[in-house]
Amino acid sequence: MTTTNSDAVLPAQGIEAPRSGRIDPKYLRSNPSAGSFEMVAWVFMRVSGAALVVLIFVHLWVNLMVGDGIHQIDFAFVAGKWSNPVWQFWDLTMLWLAMLHGTNGMRTIINDYAEKDSTRLWLKSILYLAATVIIILGTMVIFTFEACLVNEAGELLEYAPAFCENVTQ
Amino acid sequence: MSTPTVEQEPASKVDLAESGDGAGAVQSFDITLKVRRYDPERSEDAWWDEWQLTMYGTDRVLDALHKVKWEIDGSLTFRRSCAHGICGSDAMRINGRNRLACKTLLKDLDTSKPITVEAIKGLPVEKDLIVDMEPFFQSYREIMPFLVNNSPAPTAERLQSPEDRARFDDTTKCILCAACTSSCPVFWTDGQYFGPAAIVNAHRFIFDSRDDAGDMRLEVLNDKEGVWRCRTTFNCSEACPRGIEVTKAIQEVKTAILTRSM
Numbered sequence: 023m024t025t026t027n028s029d030a031v032l033p034a035q036g037i038e039a040p041r042s043g044r045i046d047p048k049y050l051r052s053n054p055s056a057g058s059f060e061m062v063a064w065v066f067m068r069v070s071g072a073a074l075v076v077l078i079f080v081h082l083w084v085n086l087m088v089g090d091g092i093h094q095i096d097f098a099f100v101a102g103k104w105s106n107p108v109w110q111f112w113d114l115t116m117l118w119l120a121m122l123h124g125t126n127g128m129r130t131i132i133n134d135y136a137e138k139d140s141t142r143l144w145l146k147s148i149l150y151l152a153a154t155v156i157i158i159l160g161t162m163v164i165f166t167f168e169a170c171l172v173n174e175a176g177e178l179l180e181y182a183p184a185f186c187e188n189v190t191q
Numbered sequence: 192m193s194t195p196t197v198e199q200e201p202a203s204k205v206d207l208a209e210s211g212d213g214a215g216a217v218q219s220f221d222i223t224l225k226v227r228r229y230d231p232e233r234s235e236d237a238w239w240d241e242w243q244l245t246m247y248g249t250d251r252v253l254d255a256l257h258k259v260k261w262e263i264d265g266s267l268t269f270r271r272s273c274a275h276g277i278c279g280s281d282a283m284r285i286n287g288r289n290r291l292a293c294k295t296l297l298k299d300l301d302t303s304k305p306i307t308v309e310a311i312k313g314l315p316v317e318k319d320l321i322v323d324m325e326p327f328f329q330s331y332r333e334i335m336p337f338l339v340n341n342s343p344a345p346t347a348e349r350l351q352s353p354e355d356r357a358r359f360d361d362t363t364k365c366i367l368c369a370a371c372t373s374s375c376p377v378f379w380t381d382g383q384y385f386g387p388a389a390i391v392n393a394h395r396f397i398f399d400s401r402d403d404a405g406d407m408r409l410e411v412l413n414d415k416e417g418v419w420r421c422r423t424t425f426n427c428s429e430a431c432p433r434g435i436e437v438t439k440a441i442q443e444v445k446t447a448i449l450t451r452s453m
Contacts, residue, residue, distance in 0.1 A: 046315055049326035049382040051416055060419035061448060134377055134422070 063126055070123045077116045098183035101169035105185070110164055117160045125153040218248040222297055223305035224255050226267065229316050237316070240264070241305060246297050252285055252308065253292040256320075269320035276432060279368030283320050284309040289370040289430035311373035313382060327369045330385045334393035334411055339404035355400040362395040362440050364433040371427035371437050383416045387427035387437045390418055394440040397447060409448045418445045 085099075086092050103109040128149050136142040170186035171179045178186050222244050229237040242259050253274055260267045272278040274293045281292040285308055286300060292308070300306050314322035340349070365388065372378050372386030393412055397405040412418045418441055427437040 044323075045325045045329060046323070046382075049329065051383055051414070055415035058413055058452060060415045060417070061413060061452065064419045064445070065449070130422075133420075134380055137381055 067123065067126055070119045074116070074119055074123060077112065077119065081112070081116060097181045101167070101183045102185070104164065104167045105169055105183075114161065114164050117164070118157060121153055121157050121160075125149060218298075219245055220248075220298075220302055221245050222255065222302050224259065225305040225307045226256075226259075226319070227307070227309040228267070228319050229310070230266070230318055240267075248296075248298050250297050251293055252283075252290070252295045252297060252300075252306065253281060255297060255306070256292060256308070268318045277366060279366035282311055282368040282370040282373070282432070284311055289374040291368060291370070291432040294432050311369060313373045313375070313379045314369070322369075322373075324369060326382055327372055327386065327388065328367075330372075330389040331367065331392060334385070334389050334408050335404060336392045336396065338396065338399070338402055339407075340401060341403045349401045351400055358400070359395050359398040361435050362391045362398075364435050365391050365395070366433060367392075368432060370430040370432055371435075374426040374430040376424060376426065377420050377422060384420045385412065385414070385417055387421075387441060390421075390441050390444055391435060391437055394444050397444060405447075406451065409444070409451055412444055413448050418448065421445070 085095060104113070129146060132142055132145045132149065136145055170182050173179060223241055224244055225239055225241045227237055228240050242263055244255055244258055246255055246258070253271060256267065256269055256271075260269075269283070269292070270280040271293060272280045274281070276291055276294045279291075282289060283292055284290075285292065285295055286306060289311055297306070308320065310316045310320045310322050314324065314326060316322050367388060369388060371391070372388045375384065375387055377384045378386050390412060393408045396402045397408050421438070421441045423438055423442070425438050427441075428435070428439070431437055
């Protein structure tokens, strides 16, 4: 004699696990990120950080310790430095690395602390705009810097560096 | 006093007070237990309840909670199963730090102030100290916490050298109590981060020489919500009741993703 189990004895197929489908949507990761941007950003933070230590301390040493130290800093000193391509390149690297390092750090902080996506979007938009303006402005200053400024009469301004005498004559 | 001599008592590692009352002479003290309560059927807001309890030197926070639930207020709700630090049910925020209630002795806390007990942070509270663990286990499932091996199963065990076994020994200790993930400030923000526990359990298989799906797990954790959101604040390592070096494990997974990409 064969017996058939009633429906009550066998649990229904595909019975839902407890709590299934009850996960709060805010925890669901909607769009898995393609590519490795976060990894590149992570590596960049470490590499640029190490580079900035060297760049900034040499910068401070040359400006504040060598020669007359803090008393030598004036328009002519800066002009003299930027007439040298090495220092132009040095300051440009420092500007770009510091700005990108700082911006990426701020981006991370915004990601960590802003709870709403709209807040994140606004804060990051302001951040990226500010960073872009400063990087472009700084780069322009380094490359278009005019050391030997003259007045309307074509005479050198008194704070122009000494080497301007040779240039104008 | 004519109580039996101390030599007859069993050896104990617990440093009992030197009163001469024999076996019952465990030091007792009064504590204030302050628990953050939440019951959506009673109120939308959470509130704090305080109880004065006389507890003993061998009691844990869990014993104090039991005393309240069994003798004072039966509506106090919390999870616990084994009560001996293995099942990972009773992780909670004790005096602001994530601990297992069953592994935290009251005498190790400052009993002169109220002992605060809250649900772990970052997960939806369901009632009192019970949180919805589903988001936590969802992340755990996503890193495939099971052995994947493409070669045919051998007739006996898959052999492994003691050195290969030692490579991931630390991360085998996880009991999935969520103390680490719910102590992580990055997880608190929006709950999108995979969290230390998922990464620890991925580490356990990524560095297992018998497993073949390490690359897939590394790919999962290379997500923008993966290991790169770790800020090495060490909250997780500090919270882990099993003493797993969680932050170190996360760093090792980061290094593995980096070396794989190069």
